[in-house]
Amino acid sequence: MELWYTEEWTDNVRFSIKTDRHLFSGKSEFQTVDVFESKEYGRFLTLDGLMMVTEKDEFIYHDMIVHVPMATNPNIKRALVIGGGDGGTVRELSRYSTIEKIDMVEIDKMVVDVSRDYIDICACKLDDSRVNLYYEDGVAFIKNSKDKSYDLIIVDSTDPVGPGEGLFSVDFYNDCYRVLSDDGILVNQNETPYFESYAREMKRANNKISSIFPITKVYQAHIPTYPSGHWLFGFASKKFDPIKDQNREAWESLNLKTKYYNSDIHVGAFMLPQYVKDMLNEDK
Amino acid sequence: MELWYTEEWTDNVRFSIKTDRHLFSGKSEFQTVDVFESKEYGRFLTLDGLMMVTEKDEFIYHDMIVHVPMATNPNIKRALVIGGGDGGTVRELSRYSTIEKIDMVEIDKMVVDVSRDYIDICACKLDDSRVNLYYEDGVAFIKNSKDKSYDLIIVDSTDPVGPGEGLFSVDFYNDCYRVLSDDGILVNQNETPYFESYAREMKRANNKISSIFPITKVYQAHIPTYPSGHWLFGFASKKFDPIKDQNREAWESLNLKTKYYNSDIHVGAFMLPQYVKDMLNEDK
Incomplete structure (x- = not known):
């Protein structure tokens, strides 16, 4: 099994990261919050499916x-x-x-x-x-x-x-x-x-x-x-x-x-x- | 139907472009040559599945x-x-x-x-x-x-x-x-x-x-x-x-x-x- 995080940069462009684990998923009053673990980027945090920070960069x-x-x-x-x-x-x-x-x-x-x-x-x-x-x-x-x-x-x-x-x-x-x-x-x-x-x-x-x-x-x-x-x-x-x-x-x-x-x-x-x-x- | 061109930037990272048409595909003595048409990037040329040029950039x-x-x-x-x-x-x-x-x-x-x-x-x-x-x-x-x-x-x-x-x-x-x-x-x-x-x-x-x-x-x-x-x-x-x-x-x-x-x-x-x-x- 492979687990890929995919972000839509535009309707016609996607960026995907192979992830090892989906560490957290939650829904706050304002947005959805997710944390993933990956080989290339370490852990990374997304809000409403948009990348916020990765440990790598x-x-x-x-x-x-x-x-x-x-x-x-x-x-x-x-x-x-x-x-x-x-x-x-x-x-x-x-x-x-x-x-x-x-x-x-x-x-x-x-x-x-x-x-x-x-x-x-x-x-x-x-x-x-x-x-x-x-x-x-x-x-x-x-x-x-x-x-x-x-x-x-x-x-x-x-x-x-x-x-x-x-x-x-x-x-x-x-x-x-x-x-x-x-x-x-x-x-x-x-x-x-x-x-x-x-x-x-x-x-x-x-x-x-x-x-x-x-x-x-x-x-x-x-x-x-x-x-x-x-x-x-x-x-x-x-x-x-x-x-x-x-x-x-x-x-x-x-x-x-x-x-x-x-x-x-x-x-x-x-x-x-x-x-x-x-x-x-x-x-x- | 959707047609996506996907390039592996590393084993763990992918970049994908939605394409309208696969205009050309050929195999030369040296490599495979492909041309696609897309909304975001216009036409683009790839060699062995790696991006060479796009009309956009x-x-x-x-x-x-x-x-x-x-x-x-x-x-x-x-x-x-x-x-x-x-x-x-x-x-x-x-x-x-x-x-x-x-x-x-x-x-x-x-x-x-x-x-x-x-x-x-x-x-x-x-x-x-x-x-x-x-x-x-x-x-x-x-x-x-x-x-x-x-x-x-x-x-x-x-x-x-x-x-x-x-x-x-x-x-x-x-x-x-x-x-x-x-x-x-x-x-x-x-x-x-x-x-x-x-x-x-x-x-x-x-x-x-x-x-x-x-x-x-x-x-x-x-x-x-x-x-x-x-x-x-x-x-x-x-x-x-x-x-x-x-x-x-x-x-x-x-x-x-x-x-x-x-x-x-x-x-x-x-x-x-x-x-x-x-x-x-x-x-x-």
Whole structure:
């Protein structure tokens, strides 16, 4: 017998992983949560049949969503993570001793519980004393947050359907702007440019963010377990440019060992293929 | 009825494309050749069940294998393409009016014939007056070539099993060095670092090339239809460094319209993830 996990990247494209065991399957108020064990990727977590993290390559996503803003402004002290229930983003943030507070707002407690039980590689720092977990809707949480409460907001969300939908709205981005300090940086996962339906959401999110923040850039990473493997992140800020203001020395002096991020790829990640640049410019 | 093309990226990972029609299937002396029609990727060509080119994204591979060396040394006049039977590499080379001669050595005439019949987007410049087609073994061809006959060699090969195997040997790379001019550049497709079996071949090829050429670098592109979508190229030369010697002005003055390559990604492509850098250094 063979057991294959198959994900529909589009109606016409599928990605399949041979699995050894289906370790967990549950239905929360918000979505279905599954964990599988596999030879190629180790354990992996899916939500509504979409890949969230694998033990093999979660480091790529988490490196790029955390170290790019941290190496741009090493003085970030108060961080807010929206989503990110697996804990990988918090784990990377917790490596910075200069960070004083990490608030994580995950709507679905089951994702956190399951990650603690099965994906310890990601969830291992959720009990750090600086971490505060809120099982709430990120949109409501940020609406109720005080002005300038955070130096960094990371939107570590699912796609803009289901529970993640509100995290792609203008109101939400406006609130992000309001609760960020004058030094503030917003980073969000931003889909793939390669498949049309994802690219449409990517452009929409970007247009909204660009209308609010003075500095907005898009960067990319090779994440082979996400559709197409070509994944984008949005970087928005009130003051810092991720290239001009990259603080190589400060970041390198921390001696953090990373498997994907380094000071060169920090720059290279912002150098986008022409078709992606054209996409980002076409609606402007 | 549904017809799916499925490729085994590893024993444990599969990538599948919904196809409308199986347009061609043939068995040459060297391999099986197939062409499919699909909604997501247009037509695509496979050899021994491995993806070679799709109409949707062939531009990524061909942009990156051609424009990186051409923007490093705009004085390239004599080019040799080993493999590349679909014609896409020749097509991109033919856009440079400064190139005087393009020799293409493809062992399998069926690949060229089928590409002419079905993948015209790639094969459309094979009749350019500067192009000479040789249906021969690339290893033997280069062994019999005179010293310093070419300014550029592009190894546009299949993986190092089957007909492509000799194109990953020390003897072959030594001959490449010998037949290149003092300005000469060698570019080769160099597998993915993400899956172990491919990464092993990538490292082996790199070690061999590094032992022969004074300047060797590795660069990457997002090619979603190749295993993992994270694909590498090797750049080796006798004199030119692809970053220090990049001739932005010369390349941009040509006003070539490209969908993936641009002067920024020329640089960014050489900025590799830490785990890839570590891999490349570990055997040195």
